Amino acid sequence: MNDFIPPAKPIIGDEEREAVDRVLRSGMIAQGPEVKAFEEEFSEHFGLGRACVAVNSGTSGLHLGLLSSGIGPGDEVIVPSFTFAATANSVALTGATPVFADIALDDFTLDPASVEASITDKTKAIMPVHLYGHPAKMAELQAIADKHGLMLFEDAAQAHGASLNGTPVGAFGTFAMFSLYPTKNMTSGEGGMVSAANDEVERNLRLYRNQGMLQQYHNEVVGLNNRMTDIHAAIGRVQLTKVGAWTKQRQDNAAFLSSNLEGVVVPSVADGAVHVYHQYTIRVEGDRDGLSKALKDEYNVGSGMFYPVPNHRLKPFARDIHLPNTEQAAQEALSLPVHPSLSQGDLERVVEAVNALVKAGA
Numbered sequence: 001m002n003d004f005i006p007p008a009k010p011i012i013g014d015e016e017r018e019a020v021d022r023v024l025r026s027g028m029i030a031q032g033p034e035v036k037a038f039e040e041e042f043s044e045h046f047g048l049g050r051a052c053v054a055v056n057s058g059t060s061g062l063h064l065g066l067l068s069s070g071i072g073p074g075d076e077v078i079v080p081s082f083t084f085a086a087t088a089n090s091v092a093l094t095g096a097t098p099v100f101a102d103i104a105l106d107d108f109t110l111d112p113a114s115v116e117a118s119i120t121d122k123t124k125a126i127m128p129v130h131l132y133g134h135p136a137k138m139a140e141l142q143a144i145a146d147k148h149g150l151m152l153f154e155d156a157a158q159a160h161g162a163s164l165n166g167t168p169v170g171a172f173g174t175f176a177m178f179s180l181y182p183t184k185n186m187t188s189g190e191g192g193m194v195s196a197a198n199d200e201v202e203r204n205l206r207l208y209r210n211q212g213m214l215q216q217y218h219n220e221v222v223g224l225n226n227r228m229t230d231i232h233a234a235i236g237r238v239q240l241t242k243v244g245a246w247t248k249q250r251q252d253n254a255a256f257l258s259s260n261l262e263g264v265v266v267p268s269v270a271d272g273a274v275h276v277y278h279q280y281t282i283r284v285e286g287d288r289d290g291l292s293k294a295l296k297d298e299y300n301v302g303s304g305m306f307y308p309v310p311n312h313r314l315k316p317f318a319r320d321i322h323l324p325n326t327e328q329a330a331q332e333a334l335s336l337p338v339h340p341s342l343s344q345g346d347l348e349r350v351v352e353a354v355n356a357l358v359k360a361g362a
């Protein structure tokens with residue numbers, strides 16, 4: 001059989017290895033000059049026009065972003081249910097309550113009408129997810145936030161480089177978080193980068209990530225140790241020099257898939273949106289699970305289901321609510337390989353496999 005085509009593949013080169021070695025030889029391993037440089041270069045690279053604070057994971061970034069924006073017990077934050085559990089986990093970890101709104105099926109991101117219907121007198125903020133690398137409906141969500149006096153946050157874990165009408169994701173919210181986990185569009189090993197809309201949020205982020213201190217033993221708040229190491233920052237700095245070309249390759253791969261796949265709903269891109277295809281996610285109206293299994297068994301093509309169980313059906317968040325689009329997407333969404341390591345032959349095999357299986361009624 002042909003080689004397995006994995007659904008995702010982190011790319012680590014000699015430059016990353018040399019950067020790690022440089023840090024190890026320096027004797028300064030914990031958070032230091034590499035982290036500072038990475039924060040500045042990240043903001044510059046993605047044109048965020050605001051300060052960034054590096055942390056040890058994307059989940060920590062969401063948690064600290066929420067704490068730094070004043071979210072806590074008694075508050076409600078509206079989030080999608082169709083996302084990775086880290087989105088809701090981070091809200092719950094502050095003592096606040098995640099409230100699940102439905103998504104729109106065109107781009108799998110929050111449906112503004114469902115968000116507005118979910119607002120109560122405890123609602124403090126809306127936290128959309130730029131799912132799969134497509135920007136959420138930020139203009140509509142900002143208008144709702146303004147009308148009701150709410151903050152807007154961004155889970156940009158999957159969306160490095162995405163934009164909407166020329167504004168990069170990460171420049172909309174009071175804070176925004178980018179994940180640097182190995183399968184994301186760029187990595188630092190593990191890590192997260194948080195952008196802050198103002199000095200106060202930035203300062204709070206720096207306090208919370210370091211035990212509540214900016215200055216040694218001048219603790220101001222109860223904080224955590226969520227610092228990034230210089231080893232991880234050194235990897236991230238190298239990846240920043242490569243992520244632009246990788247994104248272009250993802251977009252080219254997606255264009256090929258979209259113009260050749262048949263019998264499935266291919267991803268759409270909103271007017272004015274730049275999609276960075278963290279995932280290339282189709283909707284399969286027939287037997288999605290059967291198609292995924294046959295892709296693996298018959299064609300050695302990997303695929304992913306993100307996410308088969310909506311958060312409002314997970315044990316820690318179980319809610320007696322019905323979110324029709326979320327439940328439909330959880331059954332129909334299938335992510336095909338789109339990562340920059342794919343060859344033209346790989347892409348052709350993915351298309352051939354999906355088209356043949358769908359035609360055969362898999």
Ligand SMILES: *Cc1c(COP(=O)(O)O)cnc(C)c1O
Nearest residue numbers: 057058059084086157179180181
């Ligand atoms: C990956 C991811 C996170 C969490 O990031 P980690 O770096 O894995 O902690 C949060 N939200 C979404 C949507 C993600 O995909």
